[in-house]
Amino acid sequence: MLKFIIKRLINLIPTLLIVAVIVFVITRIIPGDPASVMLGPQASASDIHRLKEQLGLNDSMIVQFIHYLNGLIHLDLGESFAYKQSVLTLIIERFPNTLILTICAFAFALLISIPAGVIAATRKGSLLDYAFTVTSLFGISIPVFWLGLMLVLLFSVTLGWLPATGMGEAGESMWSFIAHLILPSITLSTIPMANFSRITRASMLEVMNQDYITAAKAKGVSRFFVTMKHGFKNALTPILTVAGMEISSLLGGAVLTETIFSWPGMGQLVVEAINKRDYIVVQGSVIFLAVLYVLINLIVDVLYKVVNPKISYDQKGGE
Known part of the structure; x- marks a missing residue:
């Protein structure tokens, strides 16, 4: 397993290099430049040129990219044009908020979708099964930004039950924080909830048709024990x-949700950076999220071995 982990970490280098090239090129082809945005429409051409010189934006694209890669090699994500802070500092300030929102949305999706998928699989063809299937298709199809706005309109504007934006003040009660968290968590959890429900149902149906499940039922083992002990465990991978x-x-992908609800996380930081043409923040944020993406997938691969010890990492994925 250690050899597999080391190999995956080494493979992280070319992945990050490709991401760095793509995000660097995309940020440079966006119309406008940071100097013009920072100085405003009344700034003179000489002032803009002077600021661009200070920011290093008058250098060629190749020189800028070399400086950018050199910073990445030294684990330096650069300094924000607009915020005048280290990008890493900005990420450290905003990422915990995104992590809180992500964990709550993920937990909410699991708590609803996993039981729904298991129930739908054990009652295949029933009205309940069709209801869960239609609901999951609706969850995948519905635009996140539309759902967020509709939830705000219903629960904040019409009913007045929940706050529409922000995450509450530090001195407020825990309920205030939870109340601010409910609507964005539901919005963000919709798509993963639908996906979990569908994959759980499909995986459970495949497992429940196996011979050993039939044999367990023939031996008089209770339906609940067969479903959870033999069925769900083997459908978990x-x-x-x-x-x-x-x-x-x-x-x-929390950009839309955080923007709709003014949640001060990574998504809102990236949107603000794009509006201000703050290339450095956009680049650093994307690189940071790319590293997280690869590390999370590595953790999932390791969990495969815990759930199913028969999996061989030497054979998995041709490695």
């Missing part, structure tokens, strides 16, 4: 695969 991908997607 595909669910872990989806879990790894979903939690990575939640971390990187």
